[in-house]
Amino acid sequence: MSLLDFSSDVFIAAFFLYSGSFMLFTIAIMGRKWSGRKPEEHTARWGRIAFIVSSLGLICHLAYFITRWAGSGHIPVSNMYEFMTFLSMMVMVAFTVIFSIYRKIILGVFAVPISIIIMAYAAVFPQEVQPLIPSLKSIYLNIHVTLAALGESFFAVGFAAGLMYLLRTVNFAGKEKNDRKQQRLVEFTLFSIIVIIGFLGSVFAFRGAGYETVFVRSNVTIDSPGQGDSTIEKVSYKMPPIVAPYHSEIESFQPFLGMKKPLFEAPSWMNGVNAGRKFNTVLWSLISGLLLYGILRLAARKPLGRAIHPVLDGIDENDLDEITYRAIAIGFPIFTLGALIFAMIWAQVAWGRFWGWDPKEVWALVTWLFYSAYLHLRLARGWQGRKSAWLAVLGFLVVMFTLVGVNLVIAGLHSYAGTD
Structure with a gap:
């Protein structure tokens, strides 16, 4: 070894x-x-x-x-x-x-x-x-x-x-305005921690399942008048694509729970082919965190x-x-x-x-x-x-x-x- x-x-x-x-x-x-x-x-x-x-x-x-x-x-x-x-x-x-x-x-x-x-x-x-x-x-x-x-x-x-x-x-147990404010802030802090845990759970679950969807995008750069260069960029999603990269096309798509295409495209101001993937990761983190938080709330009943x-x-x-x-x-x-x-x-x-x-x-x-x-x-x-x-x-x-x-x-x- x-x-x-x-x-x-x-x-x-x-x-x-x-x-x-x-x-x-x-x-x-x-x-x-x-x-x-x-x-x-x-x-x-x-x-x-x-x-x-x-x-x-x-x-x-x-x-x-x-x-x-x-x-x-x-x-x-x-x-x-x-x-x-x-x-x-x-x-x-x-x-x-x-x-x-x-x-x-x-x-x-x-x-x-x-x-x-x-x-x-x-x-x-x-x-x-x-x-x-x-x-x-x-x-x-x-x-x-x-x-x-x-x-x-x-x-x-x-x-x-x-x-x-x-x-x-x-x-x-307090009902005063300041007590409620403190309760909400503590709960938000705990929710933020749970979002991180949810993100990790999503990553390892989809990685274990071997999930992958690939997008391609043509990137054109103009060096001088009348001259330019075109390159093909690829990005691989390891989580189901809720959001696709801006101006991209699907090269291969792995369905998930009936999803056969992304729900929407990343806005134009999200520059870079990886911006959509990062945004998609944030969305999955929030979804996973909300689900995990909801389960814990139901279990605790408070x-x-x-x-x-x-x-x-x-x-x-x-x-x-x-x-x-x-x-x-x-x-x-x-x-x-x-x-x-x-x-x-x-x-x-x-x-x-x-x-x-x-x-x-x-x-x-x-x-x-x-x-x-x-x-x-x-x-x-x-x-x-x-x-x-x-x-x-x-x-x-x-x-x-x-x-x-x-x-x-x-x-x-x-x-x-x-x-x-």
Whole structure:
């Protein structure tokens, strides 16, 4: 067995161990009411087992990282698959650090799934080892990307703790205007997470079924008066095409639930043959998310935030507030070093300038400014509790757009995601 094959095997093992630890953390919290033991004994016992299982998963994840590095000859953070697998590992490192400090078992129910979702998202991308492009052949790749990901992983734990704080403190039985507003915002946050899960479910379901529809489009470019060049562009859909690329024709169409052609065409302002496919993916994510959300609502027979709220009974809200702040306070200087300082040094070495207003650079700066504002408002203005929790939740949404949206949607010098 080659190192790369072994690397893939231990990565899968890490995924299942994390999934198992999540279920064990859930049993530790949910099962305390039905256990024959005292609730504290039940929670502590199953919490220890869950943490041991998550630690074993982290060991497997580290083994994946080391063996893939050895097998590929370069640190495995150079494309979206490698970076997302590394980020998910760093989230578990951050969780392990914070858990070791505070010993709050409920944190595993919210933080571990973030790593699991990121690992599943990584599997969407091509997994083959790819040679480094010239600008990535630098020691600064190791420093810049790893430190930035580690800082972002602590932001992820802060997000988990902040969301827990909101679920713990929002008055879901309240009828006042502010209470209803808070309920809707929490529910929308949970729905957004479910949309991501729905997207992943759709991708793997259609991929497992081998679904594919191909469109072609003629692209004409005019170089000078009377002269032009015509090329044929193809795009392959791995999900049933609700929306077709603008001005395209069907080369091959695989029917789905009676659908024999796309429902409509992408508007003209969606430039590029892949724009329609991305729009189609967004639509399927929303449809899948709505279906999954509807099923969960029917099962719970109440809004999800209200259903989850009792699980956090007895949890000290001040501890959750402290964990949120502490995680972000640890991650901020690490992120500053990795995403800004070493990034600018590398930019000077690779491109001859410290700053060039590339989209990824801009959004890294936006992320840094957001968390700078968080720390300023927390320390100087006394923004604690609910205000602090909402900032932690919104901040991580900015992080995810910087990681995903910029790489996949906005063209720039950092768009080397390794997508099909």
